[in-house]
Amino acid sequence: MIDVEAVLGPQGLLSEALPGFSWRSQQQEMGEAVASCIELGGRLIAEAGTGTGKTFAYLVPALLSGAKVIISTGTKNLQDQLFIKDLPLLREAMSSPASVALLKGRANYLCVHRMENALLDTRGHRREVARHLQRVRNWSISTRSGDIAELTSLPEDSQVWPLITSTGDNCLGSECPSFSKCHLVEARRRAQEADIVVINHHLLCADFSIKDEGFGELLPPADA
Structure with a gap:
């Protein structure tokens, strides 16, 4: 079971490891919903207001899951932010062994x-x-x-x-x-081997299109 509370809860890892981190009930609730979706399968549509901490709410369960997870962003700027800033910060705070790769078109x-x-x-x-x-x-x-x-x-x-x-x-x-x-080729190899792969919606849609036409795929198989 993915224990989101142990990381995002009031006495969780992040409250101790990250200066300025404050517990948010909605963030923990969203994180637990994402964790359940990763574990049990299915689809989840989550909406939360500004300041909820949505990014950590989906990154934390992805890192805890041990599953192969593809994370897609709306822009390349956000994609770079997740890979360069947010994921390294969380991996260090959580002592996570999960490997991460960035893949673009x-x-x-x-x-x-x-x-x-x-x-x-x-x-x-x-x-x-x-x-x-x-x-x-x-x-x-x-x-x-x-x-x-x-x-x-x-x-x-x-x-x-x-x-x-x-x-x-x-x-x-x-x-x-x-x-x-x-x-x-090297970027695609790293994506094949990584636990967490950060992509953008443009690449995700291109992968869907290629699969629909029967010409293979751009993205590696994933659990979530």
């Missing part, structure tokens, strides 16, 4: 092969694009995830983005010379 990852091709032809690009390509190259040496959200110094409307990312049409798959360095 193909266009969110650096394509090493396309970047290298673009760098070979810098004279064919405008000066600004060439500068942006050099920034990407410098970043590519140190990045572990290849998530282009890390490139905060580049403007959203930069013409470099389509030069360094791939689509389903131009991806070479296993025939790519840089396949062994593919960040998307």
Whole structure:
């Protein structure tokens, strides 16, 4: 049984481990409802007001469950917040052994092969694009995830983005010379192995669409 009260309750782990944490009855109630849904199956629609602590209310039972859980967010910003801030905070406070992975769609990852091709032809690009390509190259040496959200110094409307990312049409798959360095393949591998996978609704809907058409799946099998 998932003991949500031991974490979110008045004398729970978070009240001791997190400065400023205060017990909220609605948060604990929602957490227990989520826990029951994970354990017994079925569907749950939960609504709560601002300040209830909804994020912890679904993350805590997911971490306690020992199940393979996929968490989908409405925006990539919230997705990053869960992965970078909230989940590490909870895992440390709860001493949770659960592993966590972040998974986004193909266009969110650096394509090493396309970047290298673009760098070979810098004279064919405008000066600004060439500068942006050099920034990407410098970043590519140190990045572990290849998530282009890390490139905060580049403007959203930069013409470099389509030069360094791939689509389903131009991806070479296993025939790519840089396949062994593919960040998307590595992200999907981590998602397969993790206990908790954080995705966004766009990727979730794309997975539904591919499954409906009989072309496989984008997401790993999960318990909840």
